Amino acid sequence: VDVPHGFSLQNGAVPGEQGKQDKSVKRGNWGNQIEFVLTSVGYAVGLGNVWRFPYLCYRNGGGAFMFPYFIMLVFCGIPLFFMELSFGQFASQGCLGVWRVSPMFKGVGYGMMVVSTYIGIYYNVVICIAFYYFFVSMTHVLPWTYCSNPWNTPVCAGVLDGNLSSRATFNLTNILNTTQKRTSPSEEYWRNYVLKLSDDIGNLGEVRLPLLGCLGVSWVIVFLCLIKGVKSSGKVVYFTATFPYVVLTILFVRGITLEGALTGITYYLTPQWDKILNAKVWGDAASQIFYSLGCAWGGLITMASYNKFHNNCYRDSIIISITNCATSVYAGFVIFSILGFMANHLGVDVSKVADHGPGLAFVAYPEALTLLPISPLWSVLFFFMLILLGLGTQFCLLETLVTAIVDEVGNEWIIRRKTFVTLGVAVVGFLLGVPLTTQAGIYWLLLMDNYAASFSLVVISCIMCVAIMYIYGHRNYFKDIEMMLGFPPPLFFQICWRFISPAIIFFILVFTVIQYQPVSYNDYVYPTWAISIGFLMALSSVICIPIYAIYKVCCSEGDTLLERLKNATTASKDWGPALAEHRSGRYAPAFSPSTESHLEVQPLQPEKGRSEVAAASPVQGSNGSAHSQDSRL
Numbered sequence: 001v002d003v004p005h006g007f008s009l010q011n012g013a014v015p016g017e018q019g020k021q022d023k024s025v026k027r028g029n030w031g032n033q034i035e036f037v038l039t040s041v042g043y044a045v046g047l048g049n050v051w052r053f054p055y056l057c058y059r060n061g062g063g064a065f066m067f068p069y070f071i072m073l074v075f076c077g078i079p080l081f082f083m084e085l086s087f088g089q090f091a092s093q094g095c096l097g098v099w100r101v102s103p104m105f106k107g108v109g110y111g112m113m114v115v116s117t118y119i120g121i122y123y124n125v126v127i128c129i130a131f132y133y134f135f136v137s138m139t140h141v142l143p144w145t146y147c148s149n150p151w152n153t154p155v156c157a158g159v160l161d162g163n164l165s166s167r168a169t170f171n172l173t174n175i176l177n178t179t180q181k182r183t184s185p186s187e188e189y190w191r192n193y194v195l196k197l198s199d200d201i202g203n204l205g206e207v208r209l210p211l212l213g214c215l216g217v218s219w220v221i222v223f224l225c226l227i228k229g230v231k232s233s234g235k236v237v238y239f240t241a242t243f244p245y246v247v248l249t250i251l252f253v254r255g256i257t258l259e260g261a262l263t264g265i266t267y268y269l270t271p272q273w274d275k276i277l278n279a280k281v282w283g284d285a286a287s288q289i290f291y292s293l294g295c296a297w298g299g300l301i302t303m304a305s306y307n308k309f310h311n312n313c314y315r316d317s318i319i320i321s322i323t324n325c326a327t328s329v330y331a332g333f334v335i336f337s338i339l340g341f342m343a344n345h346l347g348v349d350v351s352k353v354a355d356h357g358p359g360l361a362f363v364a365y366p367e368a369l370t371l372l373p374i375s376p377l378w379s380v381l382f383f384f385m386l387i388l389l390g391l392g393t394q395f396c397l398l399e400t401l402v403t404a405i406v407d408e409v410g411n412e413w414i415i416r417r418k419t420f421v422t423l424g425v426a427v428v429g430f431l432l433g434v435p436l437t438t439q440a441g442i443y444w445l446l447l448m449d450n451y452a453a454s455f456s457l458v459v460i461s462c463i464m465c466v467a468i469m470y471i472y473g474h475r476n477y478f479k480d481i482e483m484m485l486g487f488p489p490p491l492f493f494q495i496c497w498r499f500i501s502p503a504i505i506f507f508i509l510v511f512t513v514i515q516y517q518p519v520s521y522n523d524y525v526y527p528t529w530a531i532s533i534g535f536l537m538a539l540s541s542v543i544c545i546p547i548y549a550i551y552k553v554c555c556s557e558g559d560t561l562l563e564r565l566k567n568a569t570t571a572s573k574d575w576g577p578a579l580a581e582h583r584s585g586r587y588a589p590a591f592s593p594s595t596e597s598h599l600e601v602q603p604l605q606p607e608k609g610r611s612e613v614a615a616a617s618p619v620q621g622s623n624g625s626a627h628s629q630d631s632r633l
Contacts, residue, residue, distance in 0.1 A: 027092060027578075028231060030306050035234035037316055040085075040303055042241035042392025044293050044324040047126055050389065051361040053292065053328040054268070054335040056284050058351070061275030062268055066329070068276065068285035073325055076504050077289040079496035080461060082317035082489070083468065084295060088304035089313050090484050092578035094403035095298030098305075100575035104568035105467040107548030111460045112298030113404050114541035118452035119297065120397040120429055122445045124222070125436040126358060127390035128214035130383050132194065133362065135214070137379035144189035145370045151192040158185045159345060160370060186367035190359070198439040201447070201530045205439030212437045215430060218387075222394050223426040226402070227419055230306045233395045240388045240395075247385035248327075248334055254378065255337030264340015267350040268332050279511035286508040287454055292324055296460040297453075299396040302403045309582045314485060335365065342368040358442070359522075361386060401425050443521060443530070450519040451534030455512060456541040462505040463545055469498050471569050483585060484577075 030036045057065045091098045095113065099106035136143055143149070147156035191197045198205045225236045255261055275281050294300055304313060336350070342364070343350045353364055369378045402422050406414055414421065436445050468477055474494070482488040489497075518531050526534075549568070558564035576587035583589060 029308055031234050038237040038241040040320045041323050042237050043299050043396040045327045046393035047390050048292050049328045050331045054332040055360050060281040060284055061272035062270045064271035064273050064276050068282045072285045072289045075500050077293050078321045079493050079501050080295045081293050081321050084300035085304040085313040085317050086481050088301035089307045090480050092305050094407045095301045096404045097407040100572040102467050102471045102569050103572055104549045104552045107545035108464055110544035111541040116297050116397050116400045121432045122448045124218050125433050127218045130386040131214040134383035137376050142370050142375050144186040147185050152188050155183045156188050184367050187363045190363050195442055196439045201440050201443035208437050215433050219426050219430040226422050240392045244385045244388050247381050251334045258341035260341045260344025261337035264336040264350050268336035280515040283512045290457045296457040298400045302400040338368040446521055447534045452537040455538045458505055458509045459542045465502040474498055
């Protein structure tokens with residue numbers, strides 16, 4: 001239950017102390033709860049909901065895909081979401097600081113940072129392509145409407161060209177005979193003009209200056225929105241998290257009124273039950289839940305760390321998870337109603353008009369929009385929506401890295417210069433994104449998308465579950481949540497966290513390995529060296545975990561290996577609620593000066609030390625029964 005009044009009274013008991021405390025806490029809080037929920041919705045609802053989910057759904061058996069998708073959501077997605085939110089909120093620390101709970105596993109935090117770095121680099125490139133399309137849509141006629149442009153090839157078959165009847169029929173017959181895919185003006189615009197696609201991933205060619213400019217624009221916008229951390233981004237999300245729903249609804253209403261829309265929606269929802277036995281479908285469902293909810297990216301822990309201690313993150317996690325998945329399904333209707341309309345217009349099957357990955361957003365959909373009256377308006381709306389969806393996620397990715405760096409260094413100097421840290425990370429992100437704007441950029445983008453954020457997320461999540469539930473101890477964690485929320489986690493979540501979620505995650509990992517197929521882009525098959533780089537990217541985040549664990553065990557005190565292991569996994573003295581007034585029960589400050597000075601490293605003021613025990617003692621009885629941790633601490 002929310003306790004905003006009690007909280008603010010405790011926090012601001014002494015006038016003027018709140019200001020000092022905020023500065024020394026270095027963190028502050030969200031302006032209000034709506035900011036947190038909107039930011040998390042913006043983070044979870046991203047480009048994947050539009051250009052990944054409908055495509056996965058259409059590839060994996062339509063409505064039949066919803067079955068594994070919702071099973072994964074209930075048994076894996078929501079429990080992990082709640083776990084990460086409660087983890088970050090309890091300790092008020094970013095994805096590195098929270099591992100005081102079991103210092104040996106801090107490598108999981110580093111792994112999360114690596115994953116967020118990879119995703120942050122290529123995600124902004126997708127946003128920059130959306131920006132490019134957004135700008136070029138501001139014309140009377142969309143540039144990918146006709147086949148009469150310098151970049152078009154003889155096999156181009158535009159749906160709106162003057163001599164459509166003879167030429168398109170001829171082309172379509174030709175294509176059916178030669179079993180080649182029909183080349184549309186939008187596909188040629190995408191390949192030959194926007195990307196100037198090279199023939200190989202190693203052949204980078206030139207940097208596409210328009211895309212580079214748009215990449216600069218998107219990084220500047222992300223930086224400006226995060227210039228004051230969550231204080232500024234919390235205000236921006238009022239617009240970026242809500243407006244996409246307005247656009248989706250406009251496009252949905254426009255889509256379902258078109259002829260053939262029903263065909264597309266039927267295709268989207270008709271179940272092909274035989275595909276349910278395919279492990280890849282389950283793997284896709286699980287990875288889509290991870291990818292979409294942002295589990296194991298570190299962003300959820302970071303966002304929740306700015307919450308007030310007694311905020312009801314249980315309620316938030318259910319609201320945000322369900323909103324995210326409902327958005328995915330809703331976006332599928334928007335996409336497939338238009339695809340059905342286009343398939344009907346061309347007289348082909350719906351499966352013929354969709355492209356892979358980003359191609360759905362940058363080829364199939366833009367082409368369908370050319371068939372509508374005032375097409376530039378719909379195009380501007382659609383790409384504006386993509387930009388906002390992308391930015392909501394990008395804010396959190398950047399904030400995750402910045403918070404982790406600032407929390408880790410933790411001194412006053414870096415806290416005052418947090419803006420410069422944000423600027424530094426943004427500049428590095430921009431520079432690392434430059435290769436993705438070259439002619440082979442899309443190959444690299446898809447490589448990162450397929451490898452950097454698939455296997456590794458599953459491994460990180462699994463290890464996080466095990467570390468919290470079995471190493472720190474489920475009883476300790478449930479008591480922590482009870483201390484924070486006023487009630488222990490519901491039995492369903494306790495069972496999921498301890499058994500079901502880790503088991504599902506483990507099986508998904510096994511299935512993914514068994515069903516593994518190398519990535520490809522349309523007809524292009526990636527060379528072995530590129531696939532190897534993909535695997536190295538996937539490994540680079542996971543390898544942090546054993547490397548840091550070995551380092552921590554070596555540095556720990558103890559004569560035998562077992563003692564060292566025990567010391568490396570025992571929660572450190574400064575694990576627990578960040579503010580003195582919340583450190584009750586087994587977290588109540590001890591009377592020895594050494595422990596008290598250790599706590600001082602946390603966000604407490606020197607002058608608070610004297611009142612700490614007084615503030616904590618009235619509530620000590622409520623959690624005094626937490627016995628096992630007392631001795632370990």
